[in-house]
Amino acid sequence: MPVGLPDFYQPPTNPITEEKLKLGRKLFFDKDLSADRTVSCASCHDPEKSWTNGRRFGVGVGGKQGTRNVPSLINVAYFKQLFWDGRSGSLERQALMPLLNADEMAMSSQAAVLQRLQEKTEYHELFGKAFADGITITNLTQALACYERTILSGNAPYDRYMAGDKQAMSEAALRGMKVFSGRGKCSGCHVEPKFIDSSFYNLGVGMDVENPDLGRYHVFQMESAKGKFKTPTLRDVARTAPYMHDGSVNTLMEVVEIYDKGGIPNRYLSVEVRRKLNLTEQEKKDLVVFMKEGLTSPDGAKP
Numbered sequence: 001m002p003v004g005l006p007d008f009y010q011p012p013t014n015p016i017t018e019e020k021l022k023l024g025r026k027l028f029f030d031k032d033l034s035a036d037r038t039v040s041c042a043s044c045h046d047p048e049k050s051w052t053n054g055r056r057f058g059v060g061v062g063g064k065q066g067t068r069n070v071p072s073l074i075n076v077a078y079f080k081q082l083f084w085d086g087r088s089g090s091l092e093r094q095a096l097m098p099l100l101n102a103d104e105m106a107m108s109s110q111a112a113v114l115q116r117l118q119e120k121t122e123y124h125e126l127f128g129k130a131f132a133d134g135i136t137i138t139n140l141t142q143a144l145a146c147y148e149r150t151i152l153s154g155n156a157p158y159d160r161y162m163a164g165d166k167q168a169m170s171e172a173a174l175r176g177m178k179v180f181s182g183r184g185k186c187s188g189c190h191v192e193p194k195f196i197d198s199s200f201y202n203l204g205v206g207m208d209v210e211n212p213d214l215g216r217y218h219v220f221q222m223e224s225a226k227g228k229f230k231t232p233t234l235r236d237v238a239r240t241a242p243y244m245h246d247g248s249v250n251t252l253m254e255v256v257e258i259y260d261k262g263g264i265p266n267r268y269l270s271v272e273v274r275r276k277l278n279l280t281e282q283e284k285k286d287l288v289v290f291m292k293e294g295l296t297s298p299d300g301a302k303p
C-alpha cells in the first residue's frame, strides 16, 4: 500500500488474485470491447492523464460526447457509491455499464461482449487461469473491479508529512493545510486521509443552465437531492483539470473562489457551503499550493 492510504474493502466473493489482475488490466485497455473497436476504458480513464481524459466530457465511440466530466479512477476502491450521482453501489456492478452505454463503448448486448471475448485465444487462456468457469460476463466484471481496486495513489508530500517527515511540505503548503481544515472548512467533506466523505452536496455548479443536471435527484426523486453530486477525492487533483461534475471549472483557484463566495446561489444550495469564507488572497493561494503540492503523489497510480 502507498504511504498514507488505509486498507480498502474487498467483497468476499471477489478477492484480488494475480490472475484476475492480469486479466483485468488487459480488459481495461482493450479497444476491441467497443462497438467500432476504437474505445477502451483507458480512452477516457487514461493513466497518462491521472486516469481521466483531460477534457470537459467523456468522448466515446464515433466521437460522441457525454454530459459529465470523467472522474479519475485513483483510489476508487474507497468509494461506497460510484458515479457523480452515486447510482452504482459496487465496482462489480459498475463495470459492465460503460461497455453497453451508447455514448461510451456502445456494445449492443452482453452477448456481443461475450463474442468479442471469445474471438481471442488470449482471453480463453486468461479467463481460464483466473476463474474456474472461464469466459462469463460476471467474471469480466470481477476482473475489471479487482484491477480498479489496485489503482492507488498515495505517498504524497501530505502523507509523508503526516508520517513524520516534517520537511515534506513547503511553508506555503503547510499554511494551506491549516486553511483546508480550519477557516476553509474543506475537510468537512474532503475528509483526510482519503479526501472524500461518500456523501453528496449541491455547490450550485451548473445549476444556472436551462435544464440543469440534477445529479443525485436521478437516484432519489426528492427535492433535497436536487443538484447534489458526490464529493470527489482531491488526491492528484492538480493533474485532473477541468473540474466538477460538468467540467465547467478550469483551475483550482476558480474552485476556491466558488467556496469563498459561499457556493453558487440556487434554491437547493447545501447549507454546509452557504456561509461566505472571506479568505484573504494569501489564504486562497496557500490553499491552492496545498492541493497542488501537498496532495500530488510523485509517482501517481501506475497502470
Ligand code: HEC
Pocket (backbone or CB within 6 Å): 028, 039, 040, 041, 042, 043, 044, 045, 057, 058, 059, 060, 061, 066, 068, 069, 070, 071, 072, 073, 076, 079, 081, 082, 083, 084, 085, 091, 094, 095, 096, 098, 099, 103, 104, 105, 144, 148
Ligand atoms: C467515453 C468515456 C468513458 C469510457 C470509455 C469509460 N468511462 Fe468510466 N466514466 C466516464 C464518465 C463520464 C464517468 C462519470 C459518469 C457519471 O458520473 O454519470 C465515469 C465513471 C466511472 C466510474 C465511477 C468513478 C467514481 O468516482 O464514481 C468508474 C469506476 C468507471 N467509470 C470505470 C470505467 C470502466 C471499468 C470502463 C471500461 C469498461 C470505463 N469506465 C469506460 C467516462 C468513461
Ligand code: HEC
Pocket (backbone or CB within 6 Å): 180, 184, 185, 186, 187, 188, 189, 190, 200, 201, 202, 203, 204, 205, 229, 230, 231, 232, 233, 234, 237, 240, 242, 243, 244, 245, 246, 252, 255, 256, 259, 270, 272, 273, 287
Ligand atoms: C459541503 C461539502 C464540501 C465542502 C465543505 C468542500 N467541498 Fe470541494 N467538493 C464537494 C463536492 C460535492 C464537489 C463536486 C461538486 C460538483 O461537481 O458539482 C467538490 C469538488 C471540489 C473540487 C473539484 C474536484 C474535481 O475533481 O472535480 C475541488 C478542487 C474542491 N472541491 C476543493 C475544495 C476546497 C479547497 C474546499 C474548501 C475551501 C472544499 N472543496 C470544500 C464538496 C465539498
